[in-house]
Structure formats: C-alpha cells, structure tokens
Amino acid sequence: EADIYQTPRYLVIGTGKKITLECSQTMGHDKMYWYQQDPGMELHLIHYSYGVNSTEKGDLSSESTVSRIRTEHFPLTLESARPSHTSQYLCASSAAGTGWNEQFFGPGTRLTVL
C-alpha cells in the first residue's frame, strides 16, 4: 500500500471558512499533485509540484492555493470555502526521473461546504 496520507478524510464546513487539506508522503517523492474528482467524473489536476518551493496550476482552474516547503508535505488551502468547492480532493505523488513513474494516490478528502 502506498505511503501517502490525507487528512481529514471527511470535512463538512460552512461557507466562508478557511480550510487546509493536508497531504503527506513518506516515499521521498519529488513530484506531488492535487486532483479534484466529482462523483462519476474524471479526475482533474488542479495543482502540482516538482519539488520544494515549486508549485504550478493544473488544467482545472481552482481558487485553492498550495505550498511545498518540505518534500513530504503538500497542503492545499481554500481561503474562503463556497458550496461550489464541494468535491473529493485527491493527493498523489511520484518519483522524479526521465522515465515514466507511477503516481501513488492518497485516500482522498471528501469536502462538503454548506
């Protein structure tokens, strides 16, 4: 089983609150990713990082922000949650290198904004 952890697993919160979704991996992977997944829909990449102090926006526009201060930690923050942010958020990581490397996924955080 992949050593990538996400907390909390479930979060119900009111509109306007600031939230941080935590993601940590113990595999020493340089690359980390955040995906958003609505029920029955494809995963959309919202943020990625290729290493410490490196963050980029993904294909899907998101009001969230991320930081990468430590290799193992890639938190996602929403400054002011809205009902449109209700979704499942999946964190993933992969090794660096010139070849293809598997992405390992965490269990996800299911966020509900009331």
Added chain:
Amino acid sequence: QKEVEQDPGPLSVPEGAIVSLNCTYSNSAFQYFMWYRQYSRKGPELLMYTYSSGNKEDGRFTAQVDKSSKYISLFIRDSQPSDSATYLCAMSKNAGNMLTFGGGTRLMVKP
C-alpha cells in the same frame, strides 16, 4: 469534446464473466496508457501500464492499446466480486506524468 472518453456504466456481470472495459481518446500524442482501479471511498491504484501499442498481461488482467484507432481496453478474466470498483483509464504524452483521466466505468460483479 473530452480528450478521453469512457462509458460510465454501471456494468453489471455475473461472477466468472469476462469483462471488457474501454476508452477512446482524441489526442494522438498520448504514448503512455494506464488503468487505475478505485474502490469506493479510496484513492485510485494503478493496475496496468503500457507504453505505445500492444498487449500486456498480468494475471487475470490484459491491457490492449490500439493507437491507430485511439482505443484502449482492459480485459478481466474470471471476474470476481472483489473486482467490483470503478476503473479509470489514464494517459500521458510523455514520461513527465501529467495524466489525463477518463471519467471511469463502474463495474459490479455479482456472486
């Protein structure tokens, strides 16, 4: 039009059946093709990975890629109730790991 299309299902089959799951894609630049399995309330886990065209077999699972038709398949032989999950295809243009996912097909294998 989505870059990767996948029938959402659900696909319901009896135990022991051969299951065929498919994805079509529009971008001929895709070279790496993956199948992920996602159980309810879990993150996806990699099942099979192929590069370019051809077949790859792993136990009860066979992945096929037909780049000329922009079509990939996952076959599951002797399906088991434990195979009940959502199967996501994913693909990338290079080894940089930026994946494009299909929407997933929900499979139910009934005892």
